[in-house]
Amino acid sequence: xxxxxxxxxxxxxxxxxxxxxxxxxxxxxxxxxxxxxxxxxxxxxxxxxxxxxxxxxxxxxxxxxxxxxxxxxxxxxxxxxxxxxxxxxxxxxxxxxxxxxxxxxxxxxxxxxxxxxxxxxxxxxxxxxxxxxxxxx
Numbered sequence: 001x002x003x004x005x006x007x008x009x010x011x012x013x014x015x016x017x018x019x020x021x022x023x024x025x026x027x028x029x030x031x032x033x034x035x036x037x038x039x040x041x042x043x044x045x046x047x048x049x050x051x052x053x054x055x056x057x058x059x060x061x062x063x064x065x066x067x068x069x070x071x072x073x074x075x076x077x078x079x080x081x082x083x084x085x086x087x088x089x090x091x092x093x094x095x096x097x098x099x100x101x102x103x104x105x106x107x108x109x110x111x112x113x114x115x116x117x118x119x120x121x122x123x124x125x126x127x128x129x130x131x132x133x134x135x136x137x
Contacts, residue, residue, distance in 0.1 A: 005030040007059035009040040009076065010094070011068050015117055019063060019094060022121040026128055032059060037071030040064075041079055048085045061090040061112070061131060066097050074102070077109050090131050094119055 006028055010016040016033060023031060034040035046056035062080070066073035073093070080086045092113040093106050103114055113127040 003030050004057055004060035005032045007032045007034060007040065007043070007062040009034045009037065009062060009064045009068065009073070011035050011065065015065070015094075015119075018117075019119050022119045022124045023063075025121040026125050028128075028133075037068045037073060037076035039070075040076055041071065044080065044083075044086055048083070058086070059089060060133070061092065063092050063094045066093060066095040066102055066106075074105060074109075077106065077111070081109050092124075092127055 006023065008016065008019050008023070008031055010019055010033065016035075020031060020033075023029075032043065034043055040062075043056060044058070046052045047058040049056070064073050064076060068076065071079075073095070077091060077093075080089060080091065090112045091110075092115060093111050094115045094117060095102070096117045097103075098116065106114055112131055115123055115127065
């Protein structure tokens with residue numbers, strides 16, 4: 001079986017690059033990138049399908065932006081939490097939103113962290129440690 005990847009859902013190429021750099025500093029290298037909420041849900045749907053399990057491995061955790069095209073991050077989060085097979089995947093929100101309503105809604109939907117952009121590798125490392133994910137800085 002393949003090693004579980006980390007999923008990054010980010011539509012901005014600059015933020016994607018910064019996120020990948022921060023993950024690399026945390027010694028996380030197996031990353032799947034989705035550039036909108038629809039692409040992320042498509043991947044997760046395929047990962048839930050046993051016939052596609054070799055190619056599409058369920059992620060260990062998800063770094064999810066809130067402001068996404070097609071399906072926004074909150075809708076994506078709702079869909080993930082609504083499905084029995086994905087409801088327990090740890091999700092960390094990585095966003096520029098400081099809207100208290102967004103933060104409150106995310107807490108209600110059991111996110112494991114709420115990190116502001118630009119992503120700080122030290123903050124990410126601390127959040128990963130809380131999730132029990134080994135890293136090296």
